[in-house]
Amino acid sequence: MFTCKCCAVSAAALVLLGACANQSTVQQSSVPGPALGRAATAEEIKAWSISIAPGGAGLPAGSGSVQQGVAVYAAKCAACHGEKGNGKPADALVGGLGTLATAEPVRTVGSYWPYATTLFDYVRRAMPTSAPMSLTNDEVYAVTAYVLNINGIVAGDAIMNAQSLPQVKMPNRDGFVDYSRK
Amino acid sequence: MKTRKLPAPAGDPSDRRNFLKHGIVSAGAVAVGAATAKAHAADPIGKDFPAFSVTPGAPFRGYGQPSRHEEKVLRALTPGYGAIAPGTGSSRTPLQTLNGALTPSGLHFERHHNGVPDIDPAQHKLLIHGLVKKPLVFTEAALLRYPMVSRTAFVECAGNSGANTLPAAPQANCGAIHGLLSGSEWTGVSxxxxxxxxxxxxxxxxxxxxxxxxxxxxxxxxxDKAYDDAIVALYQNGERIRPEQGYPMRLLVPGYQGNLNVKWLRRLELTEGPTHTKDETSKYSMLMRDGKARQFMFELGVKSVITRPSGGLGMPGAGLYEISGLAWSGAGRIVKAEVSIDGGTSWREAVLQAPVLSKALTRFRLPWQWNGSPAMLQSRATDEKGNVQPARAEWTAQYSAANRYHNNMIQTWAVKADGSISNVYL
Incomplete structure (x- = not known):
């Protein structure tokens, strides 16, 4: 009984759609949406595109040195990440090299993160937690340089910018296995 | 005194047949009638009706709330960083106090990375750009006019049950251990x-x-996920999504790590490859024993947990109890939930509460005649792809001791003769 009733309603609806083709109709799920999105301007896209790809796409103009990063780190980061990135109360940023396959792995920027671009991306969008997006691009480059330096990944005279940062080879670059299609 | 028949599990008519098929898990027949009668005598129906029956009730209110007698049913709060970032951490669904397969919106678990934003929907925009022919901006008002679909789905944090990967079994209740898990009906735009x-x-x-x-x-x-079952969700359990869950809109990717169901969704960028963000490299990646890490492991494994009886919930004396819990899988429907009362030596198939939906919480139930002896309660789920929930040893053999993600190993609740229940590793 129920099935018959259901079929009857569907048939009626189809007839209705056919009869009123030039008027408003009930849309089926396969037809496109109402197209209510408006075109995004280039300025809007630029303002909101804060993601940085591993190859460096999206990195802004500007630069910062390890030495400049010392001051930025002391002012904006040390209260949570400790002196020289040793951690507490927030995550440690240094150490752990060579520990990943041991019984007590220590995962930090230096020992675990595969791309230096991720450090710039994350610091700029989310740090410090009390005032995200408050650092200038120069400050983000500088503190990125500093954190890479205290991990022994870049030299003390290193300068990070849109060209140099993607060139940094992180120690654990090859430590990840892509499971997206497994 | 009347002899009462053992109650059949509640639910649709097929449950009755299932009950007969599955029977009662019993650790020995025990007469419990006398104890029950004694309890009744101590709490008789009085001569007068209680005050709440003979005085006018409360008037209407615009938004209902739970009974004040349920005020202790709360999420367990686990802020991760204290005062330096009070909005960073999680709160957990009190699974041990709930029943059914849906979670009240106000008890849905939370995981925030810097607090809950107070978003004015009139100011919120969703930008779609990157490798698209026509980058678009959608307002909330525009999206509310779109054709919508509903999906009943679980959301589980990839770090759920992480405490059970620690060296010693944590003594906490079911929600505190496994409550980064909730189930809702989500409605939005494909x-x-x-x-x-x-x-x-x-x-x-x-x-x-x-x-x-x-x-x-x-x-x-x-x-691929966008063209499978992902939606931009605007409603949860019939009402607009709450701020903690992403108001005014969130991404819903059924069966995937909770973290991928991005809340307060403002931007979708189509790309050639992954961006390798902080939360898909340094976090939410699974460190293995060989030091390599599994990355982009989106789908959550088949899993179940007995929510009642469970850790911290006492069992007041021998008698009939219902063993009840939740089963779910990121790969699809649950086809079987088994229960053991002897730590996995023998298993009995539980009744699955209909409807059993793909990538949704499924309630299972099994009556248990407890004779008062110590017991080891476990549950084990199987999904429609044939995935079977792993035992503790099987799970730990794969992962680094430091990995806390994707823990879907079998949970053991140890029942003592005094009715107390604790979390144990087996």
Whole structure:
């Protein structure tokens, strides 16, 4: 009984759609949406595109040195990440090299993160937690340089910018296995 | 005194047949009638009706709340960083006090990376750009006019049950251990519909989803998911999504790591490859014993947990209890939930409460005649793809001792003769 009733309603609806083709109709799920999105301007896209790809796409103009990063780190980061990135109360940023396959792995920027671009991306969008997006691009480059330096990944005279940062080879670059299609 | 028949599990008519098929798990027949009668005599129906029956009740209110007698049913709060970031951490669904397969919206678990933003929907926008022919901006008002679909789905944090990967079994209740798990009906716009309007370029294989919270939490995933079952959700359990769950809109990717269901969704960027954000490299990646890490392991494994009886809930004396819990899988429907009362030596199939939906919480039930002896309660789920929930040893053999993610190993609750229940590793 129920099935018959259901079929009857569907048939009626189809007839209705056919009869009123030039008027408003009930849309089926396969037809496109109402197209209510408006075109995004280039300025809007630029303002909101804060993601940085591993190859460096999206990195802004500007630069910062390890030495400049010392001051930025002391002012904006040390209260949570400790002196020289040793951690507490927030995550440690240094150490752990060579520990990943041991019984007590220590995962930090230096020992675990595969791309230096991720450090710039994350610091700029989310740090410090009390005032995200408050650092200038120069400050983000500088503190990125500093954190890479205290991990022994870049030299003390290193300068990070849109060209140099993607060139940094992180120690654990090859430590990840892509499971997206497994 | 009347002899009462053992109650059949509640639910649809097929449950009755299932009950007869599955029977009662029993550790020995025990007469419990005398104890029950004694309890009744101590709490008789009085001569007068209680005050609440003979005085007018409360008037109407615009939004209902639970009974004040349920005020202790709360999420367990586990802020991760204290005063330096009070909005960073999680709260957990009190699974041990709930029943059914849906979670009240106000008890849905939370995981925030820098607090809950107070978003004015009139100011919120969703930008779709990257490898699309026509980058688009959608307002909330525009999206509310779109055709919608509903999906009943679980959301589980990839770090759920992480405490059970620690060296010693934590003594906490079911929600505190496993409550980064909730189930809701989500309603919104098919992501594929919006992407089709923007026009996907042939080179697009991934997309990045970003939130409008002050952590701007962002994750990459394969574009395939957008054309499978992903939606931009605007409603949860019939009402607009609550701020803690992503108001005014969140991404819903059924069966995937909770973290991928990006809340407060403001931006979708179609890309050729993954962006390798912080939350898909340093976090939410699974460190293995060999030091390598599994990355972009989106789908959550088949899993179950007995929510009652469970850790911290006492059992007041021998008698009939219902063993009840939840089973779920990121791969699809649950086809079987088994229960053991002897730590996995023998198993009995539990009744699955209908409807059993793909990538949704499924309630299972099994009556248990407890004779008062110590017992080891376990549950084990199987999904429609044939995946079986792993034993503790099987799970731990794969992962680094430091890995806390994707823990879907079998949970053991140890029942002592005095009715107390604790969390044990077996």
């Amino acid at each position: 992501l594929s519909l919006l992407l089709d309007e923007a026009g996907v370029e042939p080179g697009a294989k991934w997309f990045l989803a970003e939130g409008a919270d002050s952590a701007a939490m962002s994750r990459s995933m394969l574009l």
